[in-house]
Structures are given as C-alpha cells and as structure tokens.
Amino acid sequence: MNIKYLAFFITAVSSLNACSMVGNIDDIKPYYKMETDNVIYNSASAEAVLRGVYKSWRTFNIASFRPYMSILSGTTASKGGGVTGGQEFINNSIQANNIALSNIYQGTYLTINTANNLIMLMERGDAKGMPAQRTNEIIAECKVQRALAHFQLLRHFGYFFDLNSPYGIVLRNKPFEGTETAPRANVQESYNFIMQDLDDAINQAPEHQELHYYVTRTTAKAIKAKVLLHMGKYAEAARFAKEVIDEAQDKGYALEDNFSSIFTNGFDSSEALFATYTFGSTETVSDQISRTTYSDYTKRMADALEGSESDGNLTTGNGYDRRFYLMFNPTLAGAQGNGKYPYSSNGAGKHNTQMILRLGEIYFIHAEASIRNGNDALGRKSFQTVASRAGYPEDYVSKLKSDVLLDHIFKHKILELFAENGEDWFDFVRFYKAKNIAINAIKSSIKTESQLVLPLPQSALAGNNLLKQNPL
Known part of the structure; x- marks a missing residue:
C-alpha cells in the first residue's frame, strides 16, 4: 500500500x-x-x-x-x-x-x-x-x-x-x-x-504562515474565542478575542480597508484567519451560492440602518448599508450574483474563496463578549472599528443607547458575515436563547x-x- x-x-x-x-x-x-x-x-x-x-x-x-x-x-x-x-x-x-x-x-x-x-x-x-x-x-x-x-x-x-x-x-x-x-x-x-x-x-x-489558507496559533486563539462565546463564557471570550486583535499585525493579519477587497483578494486577503485555497481548473470549490439572493428581512435591515426602511437605492447604494450594497449591487455583483463570490465557478484563474474565519468576525466577538461581560467601553470600541470600515461615522457607536447596543451588533454582524459560514443562523439561536430577540424575529x-x-x-x-x- x-x-x-x-x-x-x-x-x-x-x-x-x-x-x-x-x-x-x-x-x-x-x-x-x-x-x-x-x-x-x-x-x-x-x-x-x-x-x-x-x-x-x-x-x-x-x-x-x-x-x-x-x-x-x-x-x-x-x-x-x-x-x-x-x-x-x-x-x-x-x-x-x-x-x-x-x-x-x-x-x-x-x-x-x-x-x-x-x-x-x-x-x-x-x-x-x-x-x-x-x-x-x-x-x-x-x-x-x-x-x-x-x-x-x-x-x-x-x-x-x-x-x-x-x-x-x-x-x-x-x-x-x-x-x-x-x-x-x-x-x-x-x-x-x-x-x-x-x-x-x-x-x-506555527506562529506564522505566509499563506492564509493554513492555520496558526492565532487561528487557534480566534476559534477558541468563538467557542467560548458560544459557551457563554464572555470574559474569557473577550480576552482571547483581544489577544487575537492585539497580535494580528505582527502575525501577518489585518483588516482590509475596503470590505469588497476581502472577497476579491480571497485567500490572499490579510483579513483571512482561515480560508479555502481555490485556483485554476482543478483547485475549485463547489457551492450553490448562485442559487440564493438577499431576503426581504436583510434588505429592510440594511435599509433601516442607513436611514429608513424605504429609502435605499441598490443602483447607487444610497440609503443602504455599504456591505449589503457591495454584495448585491447589479453592477458590482460578480459571476455568482453577489460580491462575496465574485469569480466564475469554473475555468482558469482565481475562484471564489470560502472564508471560514476572518479577523472582522473577531472584532464582533470581542464587542459582544465585552458588552455581555459589563465592559461597555471596550465593546463599543471594537464595534466602531468594523462599523467605520462599513462607512458609518466615527461617533456612530457612541451615540447608540446601551439598551439597543446588542441589537445593533446582531444586525451589523449579519450584514458583515451573512452567506459566508452560517454565523447568521448560530447568532440567531444564541441571541434568542439570551432573550435578546423573539424566536420568530x-x-x-x-x-x-x-x-x-x-x-x-x-x-x-x-x-x-x-x-x-x-x-x-
């Protein structure tokens, strides 16, 4: 053998x-x-x-x-x-x-x-x-x-x-x-x-990997922060998420300045903590993302966060959360019908990476865990970092009242991560069990x-x- x-x-x-x-x-x-x-x-x-x-x-x-x-x-x-x-x-x-x-x-x-x-x-x-x-x-x-x-x-x-x-x-x-x-x-x-x-x-x-489709100690810490969040161990989840954020740059990771760059760069993105390698005619990934589109719920949410529920324009992006616009604008949407999977599913060249874990999610984990653990200021800081990248004003999070803070984290995280790795479903379950949302929300x-x-x-x-x- x-x-x-x-x-x-x-x-x-x-x-x-x-x-x-x-x-x-x-x-x-x-x-x-x-x-x-x-x-x-x-x-x-x-x-x-x-x-x-x-x-x-x-x-x-x-x-x-x-x-x-x-x-x-x-x-x-x-x-x-x-x-x-x-x-x-x-x-x-x-x-x-x-x-x-x-x-x-x-x-x-x-x-x-x-x-x-x-x-x-x-x-x-x-x-x-x-x-x-x-x-x-x-x-x-x-x-x-x-x-x-x-x-x-x-x-x-x-x-x-x-x-x-x-x-x-x-x-x-x-x-x-x-x-x-x-x-x-x-x-x-x-x-x-x-x-x-x-x-x-x-x-x-390994302490460091040049290629982000391989895992490192930082990847393990990031997964641990995520697991601890699901366990309801918020102080520990916040601590490990903060370690990942603090050491990210020295370990070769960084938030992309532009949200869409995460997906056009794919496995080469500095934000990827673990992603699939896809390239050429043999290193491909088979998914069914082209058979999906946004729901009315997500559209209304992306609209309401940037004004009212009825003022969004998908052609210009005005009135919509930028992440939603970059995902579904008819001009920007890629071969699979959305901006997170911009490449063709066959043929030569780069194919669509699947982001299994990325640094943007760790900021949301740190924000939520910190707030649930009573550290409102630290949570707001991490939340603002990802909100700013999405085009929100620098004082956006500071103006949110404490009683709506977790609700906004929930919505922003959906717009950040939906159609990537199932986090929107698991967050729905977690937030429902924590009595933050209704079961049919x-x-x-x-x-x-x-x-x-x-x-x-x-x-x-x-x-x-x-x-x-x-x-x-």
Whole structure:
C-alpha cells in the first residue's frame, strides 16, 4: 500500500455528487477506510497529506452546505431552481432524510478522520527525518481543524447553547473506518474535547504562515474565542478575542480597508484567519451560492440602518448599508450574483474563496463578549472599528443607547458575515436563547425550540445504533 491510496481517501469525497453520499452505512465504508502502511515516509509525503486535510474543507459535502444555513436563518432567500432539498430549510422543517444533512455530517467526519489519520502517522514517527518542531506543528494544525470540525458538528446537530444538555456529538480522536458505533457525548464533554485540541494547538501550531489558507496559533486563539462565546463564557471570550486583535499585525493579519477587497483578494486577503485555497481548473470549490439572493428581512435591515426602511437605492447604494450594497449591487455583483463570490465557478484563474474565519468576525466577538461581560467601553470600541470600515461615522457607536447596543451588533454582524459560514443562523439561536430577540424575529416559520437544532441524518442513525436522535 502506498501514498496513492491515501490520496484517494482524501479526495474521494470531492468526487462524489450529492446523491452518492446518501444511504446506509454500507454505502460509506470505503470512504472512511484507510490503509496506513508506507503512506508517510518523509517530510514531503507528510506535507502532501497535510494539504489533503486542508483540501477537505472545500469538498462538495461541506462547501455546498453553507448557503443552507443563511436560508435557514432567513437572511438569504432561495432563487431560481433553489438549492437541493432547500424547501425544508426555507420552511424550517428539515427532515432526517434530507440529502444536505447527510452530506454535511459525513463530509465533516471525513475531515476529522483525515486529520486523525495524519496525527496517528506523525505520532508514530512515520515522517523519517522531519524535525521534531515541524512534526509537532503538523499535529497541531490537524488539531485546529479537528476542533473546528467538531465545533461545526456541535453547532449543527447538538444543543450547543445548553452546557447541561446530553445532546452533544460523537467525538472522534482516533482513526475510524465508519463501522464503529459510539454514543453521543454530552454538550459539556463536547466542548471540553474541542478546547483541549485548541489549547494544544495554541502551544504547538506555527506562529506564522505566509499563506492564509493554513492555520496558526492565532487561528487557534480566534476559534477558541468563538467557542467560548458560544459557551457563554464572555470574559474569557473577550480576552482571547483581544489577544487575537492585539497580535494580528505582527502575525501577518489585518483588516482590509475596503470590505469588497476581502472577497476579491480571497485567500490572499490579510483579513483571512482561515480560508479555502481555490485556483485554476482543478483547485475549485463547489457551492450553490448562485442559487440564493438577499431576503426581504436583510434588505429592510440594511435599509433601516442607513436611514429608513424605504429609502435605499441598490443602483447607487444610497440609503443602504455599504456591505449589503457591495454584495448585491447589479453592477458590482460578480459571476455568482453577489460580491462575496465574485469569480466564475469554473475555468482558469482565481475562484471564489470560502472564508471560514476572518479577523472582522473577531472584532464582533470581542464587542459582544465585552458588552455581555459589563465592559461597555471596550465593546463599543471594537464595534466602531468594523462599523467605520462599513462607512458609518466615527461617533456612530457612541451615540447608540446601551439598551439597543446588542441589537445593533446582531444586525451589523449579519450584514458583515451573512452567506459566508452560517454565523447568521448560530447568532440567531444564541441571541434568542439570551432573550435578546423573539424566536420568530426573522422568519414566521420558526415557532418552536425544536427547530433550533438540525436533526441527525437518517444515514448516521442507520449506521450507529448507539446514536440517539435529537428531540423533535
């Protein structure tokens, strides 16, 4: 067995269409299984396998799911033929046999298993001649991605908002073949697992990476700030977010001066803390973003923040939040129909990067966490930084009354991040659970708390008899 087998393992999921990834456990065994003899034998082969872990973030199963989350929250709307299986997301009535659920669940565990296999090979010393520091760095880079993948699964399929809930996720820290059964950990155990990986990475990951589609210690700190925010540990979330903001420039990160530059620069953006690499005819990402557009909710919100709900002009941008205008102005909108995905989805040249985590989000995390922790002044400062970049006056945040501050952070963060990585949905859930917004604040189809968590896919339940479905 040689490295070609592992290359197949890493890339197999990207060659599968949506239909082929639905079914019982027997259908997916070959894509989890991996032979490990002689897969890694030196530094070059180890680096090649590591690139495969990174590549997994832009496979169809993961990349194509991102538009679903904004449809679920109501910040975007389906257009044309719509996304596959999208009607259930439009109606907030997702069923366990929905094709998209199976895709994201299996795709994310494939990312975890790819990382687990590489960690195992590096720990047993297969990369002959590789310096110990680089060995530790590769393990740490895998742990960052393993933590992020588990966090995504917890937010999609677990009761991430309730630390006392038994409905966490299945945790994987060893290679698996897809045949092993395991129960769900509880939510606190799930967070503990994620935190341990991030703490290890903060100590061992590379200090600096020239290329922003690779992770660093700063990336691990940023993810930790985000996880802590979701846990409701606001003082710690604010502290880690502030560390990231303070060290960003020295580590090669900086906010873009112009919002649209984030997306035209893509993975080369100074703002990207972790983004997918996409270039040429083979390094592509398959998503369904061109099948979505803005919702009436987002349009009204972008209009109201810059005047009234009825004075916006998409042709000139007058009366609209600049981020919304840059996203959907007919002249500026790119090949996919919006400014966040400006490039063609095929052919030569640069393709659309998917921003998994960027520095602008960390400013919002610091702002929200600081305010929830009682430090209004620090929170306002970070909020003003991103508001200023969006064209708001330098005294905009200082004029907001304290009782509307979190509401404005919620709205601005949606306009900053919607249609990127699902944050608009997870923020909706968090703000509702914190009693900041009503459950039907965005969509009338969201009526009960059971709609706040996606059901586990039927294919996962069929292959794991210890797995219990979420309460419906």
